[in-house]
Amino acid sequence: MTRLAVIDHGAGNLVSVARGLEQNGARVDVVTEPTGLAACDGVVLPGVGTTGSAMERLQSQELVAALDAWEGPLLGICVGLQLFFETSDEDDTACLGFIEGRVAQLESAPLLPHIGWNDVELATDPLFAGLGNSTLFYFVHSYAPVPANPGDAIGWSEYGQRFVAAARRDNRVGVQFHPERSGEAGLAVLANFIAECQRGRRAA
Secondary structure, three states: OOEEEEEOOOOOOHHHHHHHHHHOOOEEEEEOOHHHHOOOOEEEEOOOOOHHHHHHHHHHOOOHHHHHHOOOOEEEEOHHHHOOEEEEOHHHEEOOOOEEEEEEEOOOOOOOOEEEEEEEEEOOOHHHOOOOOEEEEEEEEOEEEEEOOHHHEEEEEEOOOEEEEEEEEOOEEEEOOOHHHOHHHHHHHHHHHHHHHHHHHHHO
C-alpha cells in the first residue's frame, strides 16, 4: 500500500485531503515533524490561509529543511503550491524556493477571494492523466503563482485574468485548486499522484 505523509502546519483541509487519498487506496499519516517523512512514498503539502503564517509554522516545526531534502514526489495544494515559489507578495514572504518565481495577487479579479468552479486548461502531465485538455476544478484563493520559467506551468485558468493553476518542477508538483473539493476530477488528480508515488517506489 502506498504510504503518504500529509503535512499538518495548522492551516489545511487535512480531513478532506486525507479522505480523498484514502479513497484511492493510500495509507495516510498526518505529520507535524521531520521524522514523519521517513517511511513515506510521497508527501502532500496542503494549505489554506496565508503564505506567511504557513512558512512560520513550517519553520517552527523544522519542516523547511526536511521538505528541501525530500527527493520523492511532493504535491502542493493551494497555499501548498504557492509555498513552492521563491517569494509571495502576500505578507512579503520568503517561501521554499523549489521553483523560480513569485506569488502575486489576482489584480484584475472582479472580486476576491476567487471562490468557485473554474475550467482549467491542462498540459500533458502525469498528474492529469485521463482528464483531457480541460476540466472544472474548485478554487478558493486571492493569489496565484507566477513562474519565472513559463515551462514550469502545467495548468492555466482565468478569473479576470489568465493565471497559472498548476506547476511542476521534477518531482514537485502543485495545483492552485482544491482536488479534495473537486469531485471525480479531483479524485482522479489524487489517484494520479498516488500512481506517481508508486512508480517512484518501484524505481527505487
